[in-house]
Amino acid sequence: MAQSTFSDRSRSPRPPLPSRRALLRGTAAGAGAITLPALLSACSQPGDGPVSVGSNASDKAPKKAYEEVFGAFKKTSDKDVEVNTVDHNSFQENINRYLKGSPDDVFMWFAGYRMQFFAKQGLLTEISDLWKGFNGFSEALRKQSSGEDGKQYFVPYYYYPWAVFHRKSVFDKYGYEQPRTFDEFRALAAKMEKDGLIPLAFGDKDGWPAMGTFDYLNMRANGYDFHLSLMRGRESWTDKRVRQVFDLWRGLMPYHQKGANGRTWQEAAQTLVAKKSGMTVLGLQQPGQQFPAEDQDDLDFFPFPEIDPAIGTDAVEAPIDGFLMAKKVRNEDGARELLKYLATPKAEEAYTSSDPTCVAVHKNADTSGYSALQKKSAELISSAKQISQFMDRDTRPDFASTVMIQAIQRFINEPDDIDGLVKDIETQKKDIFDA
Template structure:
């Protein structure tokens, strides 16, 4: 769903107002459209808090999530905003290596952000290019009322999951809500199946282009997925993740594997939501790895107000910024350990516990590999698999050929 590149441009005129303080301004590009819901509200609240704290005006450039991501390279190579929302991991490092984002090492250390978050903000040159704001786990969500009414129990193994899914179908409930109209949600399913079947190290090797996509290991992932598809909503390519979440909210579907942002689509049912980590598929692998992406901010190298941008970055990593974002806007989970957790919902508190208990954490497929490979190869390949799940050899062969073309070797 490619948006017009012209939509992702810096807002306002050329008056960036260098420095910080009253009378100055910073341009802030965010990956949520105005009025899109809690995700936009969180970022707008942080911008307002920075203005109140520093006197610096923040010119907000709000763009819908998909358009922002699909046009980010064009944006950064043009006349970008000074500070913009982005992700930790490979996606950050790729921009650092290409010179599209600025070194913000002088912003670090940041009180409340420990070594793990600093490492996630560090590129291969040893410098920091990112300030973390929040994180969230991917897990299997469900309505407590549905499980209680039907006597369902969260499964911990494949056998228990299969028993549960079969019972849901007998009860007239589609076991899993599922959507991939936007292209990226199915990546989460691939990630978790690969980590459960082949382990975290293999998954990261695959993401780095070091392992083969036409290997027996990857074919096993797709074969397992094919066996699970009959328990998922049909025709996922015609459905957004919000629509899938609504299906679960209505009780039409029993579960939904997604990030905690699922709350944004059914906010009025948050008190009824609960989740469990995706079950173990291989006892020798276990179920302690998960996707828990870190969201945060970068400074565009081509932004006009570098000094003002770095001043804003200092604020964005603080507990004060986290608290501003978290006022009534779950499922924000602050990266800063000094943030006020007394206002956390049960879902937020459980999310923190689950991530802390994980032994291995991935950032999500399109953040752990090259952006061009993720967007131009993986997305259409996974969608082709969902259309023709029996053609596993064809899908994996194509993935491998294109991987070699992009990564080399």
């Protein structure tokens, strides 16, 4: 039998962003004249060949974990999987062109609104029939996997919480305590600065990492319902509640690592690894994949602190990642068989045992081998009353990519111009949502 193919088409870092970044880029950064369809085209031919998978898992840890998963699928099905890997950000930016071009049979993507957007455009294959045979997924997961038409398109695979991450040893060395309130959080940041640490490691070169900080500030100050309504274009960005969010962030900005727009999240997370910074607001996957295995037990987190006691910390940002079948699927039978396998506890266990930076979504997945960090993550998510998916997943992809990335990066550079910022966001929001 032929061996499963894992093709690596990862690319080099992108050039600086233009003033208004286009959602759909015609060329691929770092790949000369090669366009996205060439980078993300399915290599399989119609029929019974390998099942092709479009992958955004370009970092070392998840890439290796997926090799284990697809290798296990091959043993159970005797089918080959051909994985076409593109760096995460480029995959995300060019997804629309990819799906309209020559996509892979199955591709990695996100639950919720980001999935619904493409289902509504007819770019996905409905899999409601497969869902009738699924078990172990909650009703909340089913909803996150459904389009606006109520039909299912998505196979949820894992999720991971966003929180404030730090090293236990650094907190022990300086006698720091995990803060519960926003005032305590700022006081801790000030103490870290006096102790010679960078209080908050921060990198937003890729455009999306800072979105998590905005989301938490908004949910803690204004509540989950307002946050979701704002993301769906139903609220005005000039509302005083939104201005308050940016004002809270402005007060915290002096404790953020300087030059964030020129730094990747990986570079920021490495300062946490090196004990040069005290904290960082990221998802478990990001710092988790940067820490060496021998230091994993030193990584810890606390929920983003409370701002309004009436709102508390009930909302948790916990993006759900999974798999979809493209409408232009070539090997549909193979794709369906792969999706059925990916919906099993064994498939999730194969991943989480290799990459301990996420939590399986299947209720029957074996968690006995979870690390302390995985167990704490699962507890945080299970105790949440509301779960958000992340700004660029809870809103329209064009609004996130062409408006909010630029707006937040502008705020990082000019945190005092809140009035001008929110007016510009609102104007562009109307152009997109009212079109």
